[in-house]
Amino acid sequence: GNSVTQMEGPVTLSEEAFLTINCTYTATGYPSLFWYVQYPGEGLQLLLKATKADDKGSNKGFEATYRKETTSFHLEKGSVQVSDSAVYFCALSDQGGSEKLVFGKGTKLTVNP
Amino acid sequence: GAGVSQSPRYKVAKRGQDVALRCDPISGHVSLFWYQQALGQGPEFLTYFQNEAQLDKSGLPSDRFFAERPEGSVSTLKIQRTQQEDSAVYLCASSSHDREGGRSPLHFGNGTRLTVT
Numbered sequence: 001g002n003s004v005t006q007m008e009g010p011v012t013l014s015e016e017a018f019l020t021i022n023c024t025y026t027a028t029g030y031p032s033l034f035w036y037v038q039y040p041g042e043g044l045q046l047l048l049k050a051t052k053a054d055d056k057g058s059n060k061g062f063e064a065t066y067r068k069e070t071t072s073f074h075l076e077k078g079s080v081q082v083s084d085s086a087v088y089f090c091a092l093s094d095q096g097g098s099e100k101l102v103f104g105k106g107t108k109l110t111v112n113p
Numbered sequence: 114g115a116g117v118s119q120s121p122r123y124k125v126a127k128r129g130q131d132v133a134l135r136c137d138p139i140s141g142h143v144s145l146f147w148y149q150q151a152l153g154q155g156p157e158f159l160t161y162f163q164n165e166a167q168l169d170k171s172g173l174p175s176d177r178f179f180a181e182r183p184e185g186s187v188s189t190l191k192i193q194r195t196q197q198e199d200s201a202v203y204l205c206a207s208s209s210h211d212r213e214g215g216r217s218p219l220h221f222g223n224g225t226r227l228t229v230t
Contacts, residue, residue: 004155043117044156044204044221089155100146100169101219103155 002027006090006104013080013111021075021107023064023090031092033057033066033073034101038087047075047088080111115139117222119205125228126195134190134225138207145188146219147180148204156204162188195229202226 007022025033035047035057048057053068062077073090090104118137126132138145144163148156149172158172164185173180177196182188192199206219 041223043223044206044219046218049218091155100158100161100172101148101156102158105153105155 002031002092002094002102004090004092004102004104007107009107009109011107011109013109015082015111015113016079017111019075019077019080019084019109021088021090021109023073023075023104025071025073025090025092027071027092031094033064034091034093035062035064035073035075036089036091036103038089038106040086044089080109082111082113085109085111117205117207117220119222119225121225122223123226123228125230128196128229129194131191131193132195132227134203134227136188136190136205136222138186138188138205139209139220142207142209142220144208144210145182146206147188147190148206149174150202150204150224152201159190192227195227197229200227200229
């Protein structure tokens with residue numbers, strides 16, 4: 001079945017450091033790929049998405065590129081801020097009728113000033 | 114409100130009790146999903162509604178779990194004879210369809226944290 005594997009956390013960085021959170025997937029067909037973020041005390045929010053190979057999703061300084069050849073969708077940000085502290089989830093959409101999401105386990109990021 | 118609303122925010126149940134969790138999706142959203150998120154894990158799909166029709170319930174872990182959306186708006190997830198392994202955060206999400214028939218991004222509620230003692 002479809003699955004998502006993402007980098008184990010937690011990740012702790014200093015402000016302005018470079019961030020990479022690795023995500024790889026296993027899927028049949030051509031799923032869409034997503035990064036969701038959960039800030040403390042809040043619900044899951046869509047951060048960015050890509051719907052086909054070589055697409056780059058970007059938002060709030062974060063980027064991820066859909067790499068079909070390596071089945072990856074790594075999340076990157078050049079300079080993190082304290083306000084980026086959150087849990088990040090990689091996900092793919094099942095190409096069945098409901099397009100339900102399959103999530104990774106999440107990676108907790110803490111950014112220190 | 115403008116977002117997906119879930120109630121109660123927290124629920125403590127004794128093993129064997131029945132519970133009902135409510136989800137108010139964003140007005141007009143056709144699609145509604147329920148997910149279960151265990152501690153330290155990502156959300157796992159439970160069931161999907163399109164309007165009042167439950168089109169996919171493949172993720173419901175047992176026949177103790179039942180979901181309904183009778184008027185195509187509010188949805189209720191019911192868990193009968195709760196067990197300790199049911200302890201988790203239950204998330205509801207909704208989305209609409211755009212003019213081309215694609216789905217808008219999912220909007221998640223803050224979830225109901227269920228603790229079974």
